[in-house]
Amino acid sequence: MAATMTTPAAGYQKLSKRMREVSLLSTISCVLEWDQNTYMPAGALAYRADQLAHLGGRSHRLFTAGAVGELLSECEGYGFGPNTAEGANVREWRHHYERAKKLPPSFVVKFERMKALAYEAWREARAQSKFKLFKPHLVKIVNMVRQKADYFGYETSPYDALLEAYEPGARAERITQLLAELRPAIVALLDQVRERSDSAPEGVCQGTVAAQQAFNQRVAEAIGFDFKAGRIDTTTHPFCNTLGAGDCRLTTRYREGDFTESLYSILHEAGHGLYEQGLPPEHFGTPAGAAVSMGIHESQSRLWENHVGRSRAFWEYWHPIACEYFPQLKNVSAEQLYAKVNRVRPSFIRVDADQVTYDLHIMLRFDMEQKLVSRQLEVADIPGYWNEQFQQMTGLKILKDSDGCLQDVHWSFGGIGYFPTYTLGNLNAAQLMQTARKENPALDADLRQGRYQALLTWLRQRVHQEGSRYRSRELMEKVTGESTNIRHHLELLQARIVS
Amino acid sequence: MAATMTTPAAGYQKLSKRMREVSLLSTISCVLEWDQNTYMPAGALAYRADQLAHLGGRSHRLFTAGAVGELLSECEGYGFGPNTAEGANVREWRHHYERAKKLPPSFVVKFERMKALAYEAWREARAQSKFKLFKPHLVKIVNMVRQKADYFGYETSPYDALLEAYEPGARAERITQLLAELRPAIVALLDQVRERSDSAPEGVCQGTVAAQQAFNQRVAEAIGFDFKAGRIDTTTHPFCNTLGAGDCRLTTRYREGDFTESLYSILHEAGHGLYEQGLPPEHFGTPAGAAVSMGIHESQSRLWENHVGRSRAFWEYWHPIACEYFPQLKNVSAEQLYAKVNRVRPSFIRVDADQVTYDLHIMLRFDMEQKLVSRQLEVADIPGYWNEQFQQMTGLKILKDSDGCLQDVHWSFGGIGYFPTYTLGNLNAAQLMQTARKENPALDADLRQGRYQALLTWLRQRVHQEGSRYRSRELMEKVTGESTNIRHHLELLQARIVS
Numbered sequence: 001m002a003a004t005m006t007t008p009a010a011g012y013q014k015l016s017k018r019m020r021e022v023s024l025l026s027t028i029s030c031v032l033e034w035d036q037n038t039y040m041p042a043g044a045l046a047y048r049a050d051q052l053a054h055l056g057g058r059s060h061r062l063f064t065a066g067a068v069g070e071l072l073s074e075c076e077g078y079g080f081g082p083n084t085a086e087g088a089n090v091r092e093w094r095h096h097y098e099r100a101k102k103l104p105p106s107f108v109v110k111f112e113r114m115k116a117l118a119y120e121a122w123r124e125a126r127a128q129s130k131f132k133l134f135k136p137h138l139v140k141i142v143n144m145v146r147q148k149a150d151y152f153g154y155e156t157s158p159y160d161a162l163l164e165a166y167e168p169g170a171r172a173e174r175i176t177q178l179l180a181e182l183r184p185a186i187v188a189l190l191d192q193v194r195e196r197s198d199s200a201p202e203g204v205c206q207g208t209v210a211a212q213q214a215f216n217q218r219v220a221e222a223i224g225f226d227f228k229a230g231r232i233d234t235t236t237h238p239f240c241n242t243l244g245a246g247d248c249r250l251t252t253r254y255r256e257g258d259f260t261e262s263l264y265s266i267l268h269e270a271g272h273g274l275y276e277q278g279l280p281p282e283h284f285g286t287p288a289g290a291a292v293s294m295g296i297h298e299s300q301s302r303l304w305e306n307h308v309g310r311s312r313a314f315w316e317y318w319h320p321i322a323c324e325y326f327p328q329l330k331n332v333s334a335e336q337l338y339a340k341v342n343r344v345r346p347s348f349i350r351v352d353a354d355q356v357t358y359d360l361h362i363m364l365r366f367d368m369e370q371k372l373v374s375r376q377l378e379v380a381d382i383p384g385y386w387n388e389q390f391q392q393m394t395g396l397k398i399l400k401d402s403d404g405c406l407q408d409v410h411w412s413f414g415g416i417g418y419f420p421t422y423t424l425g426n427l428n429a430a431q432l433m434q435t436a437r438k439e440n441p442a443l444d445a446d447l448r449q450g451r452y453q454a455l456l457t458w459l460r461q462r463v464h465q466e467g468s469r470y471r472s473r474e475l476m477e478k479v480t481g482e483s484t485n486i487r488h489h490l491e492l493l494q495a496r497i498v499s
Numbered sequence: 500m501a502a503t504m505t506t507p508a509a510g511y512q513k514l515s516k517r518m519r520e521v522s523l524l525s526t527i528s529c530v531l532e533w534d535q536n537t538y539m540p541a542g543a544l545a546y547r548a549d550q551l552a553h554l555g556g557r558s559h560r561l562f563t564a565g566a567v568g569e570l571l572s573e574c575e576g577y578g579f580g581p582n583t584a585e586g587a588n589v590r591e592w593r594h595h596y597e598r599a600k601k602l603p604p605s606f607v608v609k610f611e612r613m614k615a616l617a618y619e620a621w622r623e624a625r626a627q628s629k630f631k632l633f634k635p636h637l638v639k640i641v642n643m644v645r646q647k648a649d650y651f652g653y654e655t656s657p658y659d660a661l662l663e664a665y666e667p668g669a670r671a672e673r674i675t676q677l678l679a680e681l682r683p684a685i686v687a688l689l690d691q692v693r694e695r696s697d698s699a700p701e702g703v704c705q706g707t708v709a710a711q712q713a714f715n716q717r718v719a720e721a722i723g724f725d726f727k728a729g730r731i732d733t734t735t736h737p738f739c740n741t742l743g744a745g746d747c748r749l750t751t752r753y754r755e756g757d758f759t760e761s762l763y764s765i766l767h768e769a770g771h772g773l774y775e776q777g778l779p780p781e782h783f784g785t786p787a788g789a790a791v792s793m794g795i796h797e798s799q800s801r802l803w804e805n806h807v808g809r810s811r812a813f814w815e816y817w818h819p820i821a822c823e824y825f826p827q828l829k830n831v832s833a834e835q836l837y838a839k840v841n842r843v844r845p846s847f848i849r850v851d852a853d854q855v856t857y858d859l860h861i862m863l864r865f866d867m868e869q870k871l872v873s874r875q876l877e878v879a880d881i882p883g884y885w886n887e888q889f890q891q892m893t894g895l896k897i898l899k900d901s902d903g904c905l906q907d908v909h910w911s912f913g914g915i916g917y918f919p920t921y922t923l924g925n926l927n928a929a930q931l932m933q934t935a936r937k938e939n940p941a942l943d944a945d946l947r948q949g950r951y952q953a954l955l956t957w958l959r960q961r962v963h964q965e966g967s968r969y970r971s972r973e974l975m976e977k978v979t980g981e982s983t984n985i986r987h988h989l990e991l992l993q994a995r996i997v998s
Contacts, residue, residue, distance in 0.1 A: 031531055034534075041727055042727050044745045244550060
């Protein structure tokens with residue numbers, strides 16, 4: 001019987017080959033999307049949308065073919081162990097197959113084309129801060145996303161049908177509960193925050209794009225990102241995407257007024273990148289070689305961005321090096337930089353938000369997305385609702401939509417259901433870091449000396465190498481002994497902010 | 500009957516749809532290849548080769564399906580006029596279909612994968628000037644190219660079977676004859692060349708990469724290249740490639756010691772780009788919307804590079820502007836720059852060669868390629884044979900293979916049969932320019948004032964807009980009244996070099 005495990009039967013090999021072909025087509029789409037985001041000239045848009053629609057349609061047809069269903073049934077009969085690579089693959093393929101089958105191929109093709117066009121409209125709308133340029137696209141997207149939820153079906157909330165794509169097994173109800181616990185704790189923390197007098201003064205973090213690029217690259221290399229299998233380019237919205245085996249692309253944007261914005265965005269994206277680069281390569285193109293969920297993915301990005309990057313230890317080590325790139329930093333101390341990057345102050349842009357107010361941004365989006373999907377909110381009302389809610393929450397008045405509802409790329413690709421995974425990522429990051437610290441007593445000494453290998457190795461062994469063999473909830477319990485909760489995250493905030 | 504022409508029958512529409520799908524897959528491959536050439540990290544290579552092999556195989560299967568043959572037969576019965584878009588499409592599709600069918604699908608997939616891997620090996624070999632790094636790849640390529648020629652079949656020379664891919668209808672015999680006429684004329688010209696004392700001195704053409712990029716962009720824009728539908732990036736070997744409708748990518752390389760190298764390479768590639776951007780967009784993805792042949796394509800690049808770019812008129816207009824980018828040019832005259840860029844002096848690198856010795860480079864490659872294909876020469880003998888022949892021809896001794904047999908990218912993608920189209924391009928360019936001048940009496944006055952619109956419009960109407968409605972030989976006769984010959988090219992050389 002053991003032989004079946006090591007030499008899977010012909011049906012599994014056939015299925016695996018087909019699924020790797022589907023994955024290969026998806027990565028080709030990723031190359032095209034990456035190019036669209038980075039270098040593609042504007043005039044190429046309509047045809048690029050055709051190319052993406054074609055690939056999306058073909059990949060969907062290959063994936064949902066009747067033969068796949070038959071092979072899945074055959075493989076389910078083999079009795080693969082539940083957390084073996086084969087067992088996890090069959091389980092995940094079945095899950096995604098059943099979902100994908102519910103979408104008509106014409107819908108998939110239409111959605112792919114729409115996404116490509118909407119992205120450009122969003123980029124232009126954001127650049128000009130004109131919601132009306134994005135609005136007609138967003139109306140189509142929201143309508144199609146609502147239709148998608150109906151196709152998928154759901155038990156209590158249509159939002160669950162969408163969330164499933166990013167956090168399999170999660171439910172809006174549980175997210176609501178976590179956020180409800182988190183909110184008063186954040187508000188309480190905010191009351192305790194005082195402006196630190198020891199923070200680095202405004203202006204001291206200026207830096208040319210070239211200096212930022214060089215410094216970011218050095219930091220990303222230091223934490224372990226492999227540039228032989230990846231690179232960094234410039235986009236409107238930072239992201240990390242895998243374009244194939246050995247090909248992980250990070251992007252960021254630069255503001256010469258403050259190098260820490262691109263730095264933390266690169267620490268975030270490189271955190272994603274380390275996860276992608278740490279997945280078992282022999283399983284590339286199958287769930288056993290893919291990330292579990294976005295809630296786990298965001299735990300990796302937020303861990304490197306916040307637990308590592310915003311620590312006192314980080315600046316103790318990096319301050320003298322940063323002075324080589326930004327000479328005026330000689331006029332401030334590591335402690336002042338630490339204070340600066342941990343300053344708590346409500347602000348407009350989520351990706352630049354401090355750790356305390358960050359989840360307020362998520363709460364706003366989660367609330368709006370649920371209302372949009374359940375038809376309690378229409379696209380025309382988005383700017384007004386956003387601005388009103390944001391002001392209630394933070395006291396800040398939004399004067400332009402690029403600081404408000406146009407800031408994020410997600411809706412342009414139909415990614416409704418994605419945002420809550422950032423908060424899950426925050427919670428998971430704190431839990432994982434707490435366990436890492438417990439299991440690696442030298443961890444903090446390492447971090448103070450700019451040594452990241454032990455932490456990365458631990459993450460590789462406990463999280464990355466697992467691929468999708470466990471579902472996210474199981475993985476968190478297996479590694480940290482707890483399911484996702486707010487406790488460790490609040491401990492971090494308390495320690496960083498108030499002490 | 501006329502209605503059939505404007506509303507083609509269902510079979511034609513069906514065929515057209517299939518062929519546009521094949522073309523769309525090819526453009527997706529072009530995006531992947533462009534990315535491989537420009538930005539892809541090294542570690543991504545193996546998987547990129549898989550992606551390209553997959554797309555190549557799929558596109559070949561779609562193109563050679565039995566249904567295509569049946570649709571072609573049906574369409575051939577419609578009686579489309581020979582030079583209508585429909586007629587030309589059916590003619591060209593049939594031609595390519597019959598050829599493609601001769602290649603086994605597994606051969607196509609293998610060839611695509613090999614190409615992707617060989618390109619990287621070539622790039623590395625060239626960078627290190629180590630032929631042995633490229634050799635094992637080149638052995639495979641030459642073997643597969645020989646096999647390809649056998650699959651295609653031929654009447655007299657296996658080389659014809661390969662040439663056909665780049666210059667349909669051309670024969671090695673005719674090329675041999677043209678080159679045999681050209682060679683003594685070039686040798687005679689070389690005897691008359693004396694070093695010009697009025698040439699710009701060494702060093703005066705230095706310029707930073709940033710200055711070169713800005714100046715090249717300005718020149719490319721001035722001649723009419725549309726940057727909303729294209730861009731310029733950096734690669735080891737300059738090229739022009741269309742990645743989709745409205746998406747024409749040029750590349751070049753930079754040497755800070757001499758800005759004119761990248762300038763002329765961009766004039767060359769932008770010449771290709773103007774052709775691609777001038778093809779009728781409504782026929783994109785079909786022969787009626789595609790270039791006729793590489794011999795015509797190279798006529799466009801060489802026309803802008805040499806007839807426009809190396810003219811006295813060019814530097815009369817551009818010298819003061821170039822001074823903004825390269826201030827030390829104030830110390831020389833337009834006439835000195837003109838003399839510099841027309842200096843005749845045998846040199847190692849084809850793409851930087853002067854107009855007189857350029858075709859000697861082609862003769863060497865044409866001779867070697869024929870011997871390689873007909874098994875009179877083996878890959879191991881390439882460096883020795885190249886160096887010996889080159890020294891005989893030019894008197895120059897090659898000290899490193901990057902100055903010799905490793906300089907060109909073509910063999911790495913299996914492009915044996917391509918090189919002669921550069922000489923055809925030179926001849927066609929001179930013939931077209933001669934006709935353009937005759938039909939546009941104000942042409943030279945325009946060029947002196949940096950006005951390129953009339954020339955571009957003429958090329959658009961007489962060449963670009965025709966797509967592949969005529970075969971190259973017919974097109975040349977239709978536009979210039981002569982078939983391709985050496986006369987006008989020699990007139991140009993005579994006027995430029997010796998006077």
